[in-house]
Amino acid sequence: MSKSEKMLDAYKDFVKEIKDVEAAIAALPRGYISEKKISGHVYHYLQWREGEHVLSQYVNEGLIPSIRQKIVIRKEYEKLLKILNKDLAKLEKALLKKGVTQEELDAARE
Numbered sequence: 870m871s872k873s874e875k876m877l878d879a880y881k882d883f884v885k886e887i888k889d890v891e892a893a894i895a896a897l898p899r900g901y902i903s904e905k906k907i908s909g910h911v912y913h914y915l916q917w918r919e920g921e922h923v924l925s926q927y928v929n930e931g932l933i934p935s936i937r938q939k940i941v942i943r944k945e946y947e948k949l950l951k952i953l954n955k956d957l958a959k960l961e962k963a964l965l966k967k968g969v970t971q972e973e974l975d976a977a978r979e
Contacts, residue, residue, distance in 0.1 A: 873967040880964060881977045883957045890950045897943035898936055902928065
């Protein structure tokens, strides 16, 4: 197996890992937990932005720690995804220099 074939295999592994991380991110809640005090009672809401709108969803008090933890995990996955995409771009550049065609890279992404 040539060096460029090994690099192409590594590229495929990166693509698979990126897809896995993207799927994990999609399964986790986004946004933040806000607290509203209404008539002396504290209510918790999961809030997130979609376009120009901020959407809210009431969160039962017992679920707050779990949701906060999932939000932290999502942010860590988002950081990881940024790093993986950066490394993938470097690998892509190196593969193109080695003579691998853009069509081969596109096929490896599927």
